[in-house]
Amino acid sequence: MLNDMQMKSITLEQFNQCLTIINDYEINDTIAEKIISLISIQPSNKCFDKLYKYIINHCFPENNTIEKPFQQLIKEIFEENQNNISVLDSISRKENIQKLFQSIQLVYSQKSSLIQTTLSIENWNQDNIKEWSKEIKSNHIWAKRQENLSEIISVIQRAIYLYSNYKLRHVQLLSVLLLLNSNERDRGRLAQIATGEGKSTIISIIAIIKALQGLHVDIVTSSTTLAQRDTEKYVKLYDMFNLTVSHNGEHNHIYISGPKKCYEQGCPE
Numbered sequence: 575m576l577n578d579m580q581m582k583s584i585t586l587e588q589f590n591q592c593l594t595i596i597n598d599y600e601i602n603d604t605i606a607e608k609i610i611s612l613i614s615i616q617p618s619n620k621c622f623d624k625l626y627k628y629i630i631n632h633c634f635p636e637n638n639t640i641e642k643p644f645q646q647l648i649k650e651i652f653e654e655n656q657n658n659i660s661v662l663d664s665i666s667r668k669e670n671i672q673k674l675f676q677s678i679q680l681v682y683s684q685k686s687s688l689i690q691t692t693l694s695i696e697n698w699n700q701d702n703i704k705e706w707s708k709e710i711k712s713n714h715i716w717a718k719r720q721e722n723l724s725e726i727i728s729v730i731q732r733a734i735y736l737y738s739n740y741k742l743r744h745v746q747l748l749s750v751l752l753l754l755n756s757n758e759r760d761r762g763r764l765a766q767i768a769t770g771e772g773k774s775t776i777i778s779i780i781a782i783i784k785a786l787q788g789l790h791v792d793i794v795t796s797s798t799t800l801a802q803r804d805t806e807k808y809v810k811l812y813d814m815f816n817l818t819v820s821h822n823g824e825h826n827h828i829y830i831s832g833p834k835k836c837y838e839q840g841c842p843e
Contacts, residue, residue, distance in 0.1 A: 644675055644744045651752075671751055677724040678747070682732070687725060688716065695728050700814050703733050707786065707815040714788035723754075726786060730779050730815075737811045742779075746772045750779050774804050778811060785817050798823040 642650075648671065682696050689706050691698075698706075706729055710717050717726060727750065731742045745767075753763050753776075767773050781791045795801050798821070805821040812819045 642744060644672070644748060647745055647748050648672075651748075671748070671755070674724065674751060675747065678727050678731070681724045682728040686729075687722070688713075695725070695732050698729070698732050698736075700733075700736060703729060703736075703814045704816060707817075710786050711816060714786070717783075717787045723783075726783055727779070730782055733811060733814045734775065734779075737814070742775075743772060746776050746779070749776045750783075753780060754783070774808070778804075778808050782812065782815055782817065786815065 683694050685691060685694055686706060689709050691702060693702065716722055727747070731747075734740065734742055749765060749767060749771075753765055767776065777793055781793060784791050793801075801821040802823050805819055809819055
């Protein structure tokens, strides 16, 4: 617990903020003790920033080593969405999803159909990806064609491996394919993805695909800390595709009116 001197250093607003974080993220006793420890060591505004980052990283772990077969994932989604006609329609045509999944694996081991190179995509380096992306920027129509989606995802898959040394997981790939495969015109999809299954990576993949197709992409989250963390974390990945990224959080000054700095710079793009 905090002693009298530490309590005097913490405002009521800061204390309420701490309780709100604990409640919102359903923190257990073990993590609550760590929170108390952080406040005790440095009861200040900076401390609460560190506290929030600690909880975000705890609640949204970046990696999980458990992997399930692609077919098993399709089966589980089918069983969990018996009342969701849109999802069931996509899964009922699972042969198409399975073919696209297999196509991505095949294209990954082949040369690009867009640029001239002696290397297969699985052996590309960052320069190869930048050259490929530069070609797409002058040819958005190519990126919008459904038959080229396999190559786009294959290149992103290679970029993720170069960036993180992790291979794109089946659950991430299936999530991307389902989210992109909305059957209703001008309507999107709402997905529930478990903690540790790589939501940030999934969102980044979709953002890259849409940006390569010539669209301006906004990623929305309720957490400014999470937005800042993932912006800083994925900036090198976006850079491989000649894309810029930023967040619109205001940590150093109060926002008054007008376009924020990140939009004035044309970010995120």
